[in-house]
Amino acid sequence: MSAQTGFAIVAALASTTLTNIAYLREHDAAAALPPLSVRHPVQLARTLLRDRRWLRGFALESTGFALYVLALALAPLTLVQSLAAGGIGILAFVSARMSGRRLPRTEIVGVVVSIIGLLALAASLAGGSGEGSGGSTVEIGLWLGGAAVAAVAALALGRRLGTVAVAEGIAGGLFFSIGDVSVKVATEGGGRAMFALTVVAGYALGTAFLQLGYQHGGALTVAGLATLLTNALPIAAGTVVLGEPVPSGAYGGLRVLAFGAVTLGAILLARRSRG
Numbered sequence: 001m002s003a004q005t006g007f008a009i010v011a012a013l014a015s016t017t018l019t020n021i022a023y024l025r026e027h028d029a030a031a032a033l034p035p036l037s038v039r040h041p042v043q044l045a046r047t048l049l050r051d052r053r054w055l056r057g058f059a060l061e062s063t064g065f066a067l068y069v070l071a072l073a074l075a076p077l078t079l080v081q082s083l084a085a086g087g088i089g090i091l092a093f094v095s096a097r098m099s100g101r102r103l104p105r106t107e108i109v110g111v112v113v114s115i116i117g118l119l120a121l122a123a124s125l126a127g128g129s130g131e132g133s134g135g136s137t138v139e140i141g142l143w144l145g146g147a148a149v150a151a152v153a154a155l156a157l158g159r160r161l162g163t164v165a166v167a168e169g170i171a172g173g174l175f176f177s178i179g180d181v182s183v184k185v186a187t188e189g190g191g192r193a194m195f196a197l198t199v200v201a202g203y204a205l206g207t208a209f210l211q212l213g214y215q216h217g218g219a220l221t222v223a224g225l226a227t228l229l230t231n232a233l234p235i236a237a238g239t240v241v242l243g244e245p246v247p248s249g250a251y252g253g254l255r256v257l258a259f260g261a262v263t264l265g266a267i268l269l270a271r272r273s274r275g
Contacts, residue, residue, distance in 0.1 A: 012079075021060060088114060095219050144202075176206035213226075
């Protein structure tokens with residue numbers, strides 16, 4: 001493992017820690033605010049930016065985002081995102097600590113599975129972590145467009161079924177995944193810098209729907225589902241769309257196990273919100 005990859009790993013772990021703590025702070029602040037609506041974006045932004053508690057949480061999230069961009073500039077998307085996926089364990093533990101409740105057995109298993117995934121990922125690094133072909137602009141655009149359509153569909157279905165918090169968490173995660181994939185593509189420079197537009201759109205909409213979800217459900221419910229999709233989809237995009245290779249042999253098996261474990265851990269931790 002190169003020094004550059006090692007630095008990217010440290011930055012990614014610091015990023016996911018700060019981001020998940022920020023989600024909990026933002027939840028507590030947003031839940032205490034007057035009702036927010038995405039139909040009035042200016043009023044929504046004004047309300048959030050005037051609240052000091054929310055701003056402190058957002059400052060933490062912004063610092064985490066800066067570290068995330070740094071990690072992506074130094075390492076493949078699948079590697080960075082797999083480390084970030086394990087951060088849902090941090091979210092679960094800190095959420096329990098802040099609320100004074102014990103973690104249910106399903107969430108404990110989710111944390112353990114996430115940690116196993118991180119250990120498998122660390123071991124697989126001995127087999128290398130290539131950057132891949134980068135993928136075509138058309139394929140990337142179709143992937144991002146598909147995620148946006150899925151977000152709109154989730155919101156419509158959630159309103160129909162009366163599961164608004166779940167739908168907004170899913171939509172937030174889908175839009176955040178658009179931002180995450182776009183960041184990786186935009187950091188390649190050249191003509192791909194145009195994806196900075198989808199970076200802004202993805203993160204702005206992801207943040208908005210996350211705050212709306214916080215007013216309708218618990219932090220682990222909304223942020224848990226958002227974190228699941230924010231990490232699982234970019235991991236898939238790194239391999240399917242961007243052409244990032246998986247090591248061969250035993251190291252490849254460990255890498256696949258790692259991706260599967262962090263995703264399964266996230267599903268287990270978010271399972272309570274689906275009931």
